[in-house]
Amino acid sequence: MTLSLPVSGRLRAAVEARRITRRFAGQAVLDGLDLEIAPGEFVALLGSSGSGKTTLLRALAGLEPVDEGQLQVPRALAAVFQEPRLMPWKRVWRNVALGVRGEGVRERSLAALEEVGLGHRLAAWPGTLSGGEAQRVALARALVREPQLLLLDEPFAALDALTRIRMHQLIIRLWQRHTPAVLLVTHDVDEALLLADRVLVLANGRIAEQLPIRLPRARQVTTLGFQPLRARLLHLLGVETEAEPAASVSHPLSRTASR
Numbered sequence: 001m002t003l004s005l006p007v008s009g010r011l012r013a014a015v016e017a018r019r020i021t022r023r024f025a026g027q028a029v030l031d032g033l034d035l036e037i038a039p040g041e042f043v044a045l046l047g048s049s050g051s052g053k054t055t056l057l058r059a060l061a062g063l064e065p066v067d068e069g070q071l072q073v074p075r076a077l078a079a080v081f082q083e084p085r086l087m088p089w090k091r092v093w094r095n096v097a098l099g100v101r102g103e104g105v106r107e108r109s110l111a112a113l114e115e116v117g118l119g120h121r122l123a124a125w126p127g128t129l130s131g132g133e134a135q136r137v138a139l140a141r142a143l144v145r146e147p148q149l150l151l152l153d154e155p156f157a158a159l160d161a162l163t164r165i166r167m168h169q170l171i172i173r174l175w176q177r178h179t180p181a182v183l184l185v186t187h188d189v190d191e192a193l194l195l196a197d198r199v200l201v202l203a204n205g206r207i208a209e210q211l212p213i214r215l216p217r218a219r220q221v222t223t224l225g226f227q228p229l230r231a232r233l234l235h236l237l238g239v240e241t242e243a244e245p246a247a248s249v250s251h252p253l254s255r256t257a258s259r
């Protein structure tokens with residue numbers, strides 16, 4: 001495996017994965033996968049449970065080796081997972097500052113907390129936060145690293161519907177202000193369509209399908225063109241709806257489907 005991390009500077013692409021393969025007990029979960037993400041691009045990754053979404057994200061984060069292939073990611077990357085993963089014995093701002101080096105770490109941590117609307121909770125203990133607040137702290141912890149690549153693994157899945165809507169608005173605001181490339185893993189077709197420039201479907205260890213999403217922002221499920229894309233993505237994921245898919249496509253979840 002080659003993992004090359006550039007020392008500094010903007011990459012031509014924020015992610016360049018070439019034919020990466022990851023096996024568990026001889027079974028390829030990622031199987032010659034190619035992926036490129038442009039600087040500042042917002043990409044959503046859909047796929048059925050167990051299709052390897054988390055494995056791919058962990059590989060990009062450097063938390064998981066790959067057995068074959070080449071992977072290029074920026075050094076400045078940060079990840080947020082479904083659980084906020086805060087240290088319960090450290091106050092909120094210290095969780096944000098954890099592992100950050102350089103000048104003014106406290107001030108930078110506070111600024112990140114302000115950005116996610118939690119400036120007033122800087123000295124709180126993680127155990128006193130709501131689920132949505134804890135996830136916003138996790139976002140602040142990612143932001144303070146000024147990532148060129150932000151990896152999100154179902155970060156809103158455990159939140160209630162109203163909190164999730166607020167988190168969608170927050171993530172778009174932060175993305176537009178800081179312009180990292182984003183890879184968002186989600187189960188939720190609507191979430192993918194509301195947020196992403198491009199939606200990928202992972203199946204059989206590869207990117208089986210991808211759809212550019214050219215809907216104007218800010219998007220709603222009632223935005224013109226949303227529902228046909230939704231029907232098409234659900235079709236690609238093997239769920240049939242009453243609405244007509246945007247175009248007929250081969251089924252990506254069968255072994256015989258070509259890429």
Ligand SMILES: Nc1ncnc2c1ncn2[C@@H]1O[C@H](COP(=O)(O)OP(=O)(O)O)[C@@H](O)[C@H]1O
Nearest residue numbers: 024025029047048049050051052053054055056
């Ligand atoms: N550390 C591991 N050891 C063995 N098998 C694993 C490991 N991590 C993931 N897997 C397997 O790889 C497959 C993909 O897992 P995962 O990437 O978590 O899927 P997803 O996030 O799409 O639900 C699953 O079958 C899972 O059991």
Ligand SMILES: [Mg+2]
Nearest residue numbers: 053054055153
């Ligand atoms: Mg997962």
